[in-house]
Amino acid sequence: MKIAIIGSNGQLGSDIYEELRENITGEITALTHTDIDVSDMDSVYSVFNDIKPDIIINTAAFHNVPQCEKEAGKAYAVNSSGVENLAKISNQLKAELIHFSTDYVFDGEKNxxxxxxxxxxxxxxxxxxxxxxxxxxxxxxxxYYILRVAGLYGKYPSRVKGYNFVELMLRLAKERDEIRVVDDERTTPTYTKEIAKQILKIIKSKPPFDIYHATAEGECSWYEFAKTIFEFAGVNANLKKAVPGEFATEVNRPKYSVLENHNLKKEGINTFKHWKAGLKEYLSSLNI
Ligand SMILES: NC(=O)c1ccc[n+]([C@@H]2O[C@H](COP(=O)([O-])OP(=O)(O)OC[C@H]3O[C@@H](n4cnc5c(N)ncnc54)[C@H](OP(=O)(O)O)[C@@H]3O)[C@@H](O)[C@H]2O)c1
Structure with a gap:
């Protein structure tokens, strides 16, 4: 089997590459932004007509949320036209396309x-x-498989920020007398290694082509997440709930974006653990 991973040096792509390299017999090609630009059809055609993969995994996105407001053209070029380019080449090669989307497609009103x-x-x-x-x-x-994921963190840094929420909290605990975190936004923080394992399961079990919600089990506010990080890491931090609106930004985000892995469970292939279990595993890998 030949698999190509786009964004292979990103937060999620790095873990997927590791997981597949260790568990799949075949050729796994790791592609970075230097190798391919998904928004450029010529680049997409030339790279994939050369590799001819059976499966294309796309973790690439322009996902700096405030920056997307300022550069809408680029957001649509990468996140929409770029994805269409991948759909076209997948059809031409009769390849499967595994793509990642976001909990942010919802408005949060469902609660x-x-x-x-x-x-x-x-x-x-x-x-x-x-x-x-x-x-x-x-x-x-x-x-195709579209996996909607949320609240990612893992051992490889996000290419946008260079750090994740867990690392940020642990750093702020050392630097600040008080840490304030929002309690009115709920999601499910998800360890990227867990997603990589779910991808392996999908590749091996071949469920129907569809959209799949793919997040850890359970839910929490960012404040509850921070509280649990400090508890599990044995860090004594002065954590406070931010007043609603304290960190107001110009970009609208859903207040509630918890996803249920309904389709994965229906197929009997949901491999996700509770978010607290994922956090424990991640923290133990940090050797703190
Ligand atoms: N991070 C989250 O909490 C979160 C939440 C929900 C959904 N998601 C989705 O999950 C996916 C993975 O996110 P992540 O956190 O792993 O992102 P990441 O760390 O920023 O990695 C994205 C990768 O894509 C590459 N890339 C960007 N534009 C590209 C282009 N035009 N052509 C080819 N490669 C390009 C980046 O390379 P360069 O850095 O060199 O440009 C980087 O290697 C994305 O689809 C994102 O929308 C993320």
């Missing part, structure tokens, strides 16, 4: 976990461009 058939209503340019990317795949690709 209970979203399943795959719930109606998206994205609130910002990033989320709109990601939803358009999903729709391009559904309209164009013959063989």
């Amino acid at each position: 209970s976990p979203y399943i795959e058939t719930d109606k998206p209503n994205p609130l910002n340019i990033y989320a709109k461009s990601k939803l358009e990317g999903e729709n391009k795949i559904r309209e164009t690709a013959d063989k």
Whole structure:
């Protein structure tokens, strides 16, 4: 089997590359932004006509949320047209396309976990461009898996920020007398290694081509997440709940974006653990 991973030096792509390299017999090609630009059709065609993969895994995105508001053209070029380019080449090569989308396609008004058939209503340019990317795949690709993920952290840094929320909290605990975190935004923080394991399961079990919610089990506010980080890491931090609106930004985000892995469970292939178990595993890998 030949598999190509786009964004292979990113937060999620790095873990997927490791997981597949260790557990799949075949050729795993790791592609970075230097090797391919998904928004450039010529680049996409030339790279994949050369490799001819059976499976294309796309972790690439323009996902700096405030920056997407300022550079909407780039957001749509990477997150929508780029994804359409991948759908087209996948069809030409009769390859499967595995793509990642986001919990942000929802508006948060439901206030209970979203399943795959719930109606998206994205609130910002990033989320709109990601939803358009999903729709391009559904309209164009013959063989696809779209995985909606949320709140990622892992041992490899996000290419956007260079650190994740867990690392930020541990650093702030050393630097500040008081740490203030929002308690009115709920999601499910998800360890990227858990997603990599779920991808392996999907590749091996071949469920129907569809959209799959793919996050850790359970839910929490960012404050509850921070509290648990300090508890598990044995760090004594002065953590306080931020007053609603304290960190107001110009970009609208859903207050509630918890996803239920309904389709993975229906197929009997959900491999995700509770978010607290993922956090424990991640923290133990940090040797703190
Ligand atoms: N991070 C989260 O909490 C979160 C939440 C929900 C959904 N997601 C989704 O999960 C996926 C993975 O996120 P991540 O945190 O792993 O991101 P990341 O660390 O920023 O990695 C993204 C990778 O894509 C590459 N890339 C960007 N633009 C590209 C282009 N035009 N062509 C080819 N490669 C390009 C980046 O390379 P350069 O850095 O060199 O440009 C980087 O290697 C994305 O689809 C994102 O929308 C993330």
